[in-house]
Amino acid sequence: MKKKVDDYQIYEKYYEQIFQQVKNDPFAQSLGIQLTKFEAGFAEAILEVKSHMVNAYGTVHGAVIYALADHAFSVACNAYGKTSLGLSTTIQFIESAKPGDKIVACAKEIKRNYRTGFYRIDIFHEQNLIATMEAVSYRKDQYFIELD
Template identity: 35%
Template sequence: MNGEKIPFKMLSQDPYSTWLGIEILESELGRCKVGMTIRKEMLNSMGKAHGGISYALADTAFGFAANTHGKYAVSIETSINHIETLNEGDYITAESVIEKVKNKLGFNIIEVKRQEEVVALFKGVVYRTNKEWIE
């Protein structure tokens, strides 16, 4: 399967990312950029976006980019640093670039942004299986 098409297939089979309203903005081999708008039901008790929202967006970008190389890839360790709070109506993006595919493990740092402002840093380790994406 063409690598840049894999994220679109993944999104079509992903009810959680679909519920979040995640959209694929750009997709190519080793790279995927996604975005979404913060909705009222995503807010915490302080009226700010729950930390899991920016985490989920970055994790989706990470997973989609890792899979563009044609093999099923799954995250095995991830973490996030929240830098700025997010509000209802904010549009955020996350872009994952995974350039080197030399072994079973891949490492990535993803910036979650509100326009040009970095609001979170996500770090991930992905494991590449031998299973291939097929049409």
Template identity: 30%
Template sequence: MYTAEEIVNYMMANDAFSRWLGIEVDKISPGHSRLIMTIREEMTNGFHIAHGGIVYSLADSALAFAANAHGKIAKTIQLTCQYVQSLFLGQQLFAEAIETTRTRKFAYYTIHIYTDNQVVATLQGMAYISEKDWIIKSTSSGM
């Protein structure tokens, strides 16, 4: 069985989008993750604020890492978002995914996105948990 860190490092190595976002894993354990990301110019929309999809994507990665850190392959199947305030170029974001309930097949999460200790978005999500254990391959792809 692999550690949470080994699984998430493997996921990141094969996740071009999370790498493009500039996500850094700050903390990881089964059912919990804390990620850091900074808003770049190409992440802003016509109003010069962060595109909502950026916040959503950060939360999706946080949920995926937390769910998979248990050692079973898990995939996000539902995620809803409530935006609290706008975000701007250069702001550093933190995403914290916390598992609230886990059954054999499903896990439920609350994800808070915040900057400077102020929550800017809250998401609720659900992951499907497969029966497949993580197998980390020395060559990339094929999760």
């Protein structure tokens, strides 16, 4: 019988390795997304809206908000070093943001089991909730870090 691995112990023991991997996301970096908090099952990322990130009406494009939320989700669900992929997401856009605004995505793990994880990601401008996303991840067998 296989020994069950404690995800939280993996997170603690390999924190630096995991952190280096999740913070160096090339797509997020290309948008200017910065990871500001990283914990087991939780991530916070910030993005300053630039003038090229808006739609025809001068407000931040929904795809930019989605990309920020998706990055926070990715970091939160991969916090245990086990390769996790997004299975599904549903996002609701509530308010808009403009160039110069700093928007923040907070991803929180709601429940995780052997194969799936459930997350809620809230996106804020200052104290205003501008979007919210629910997301489900699929947890593969492989780890993206070297285990002892």
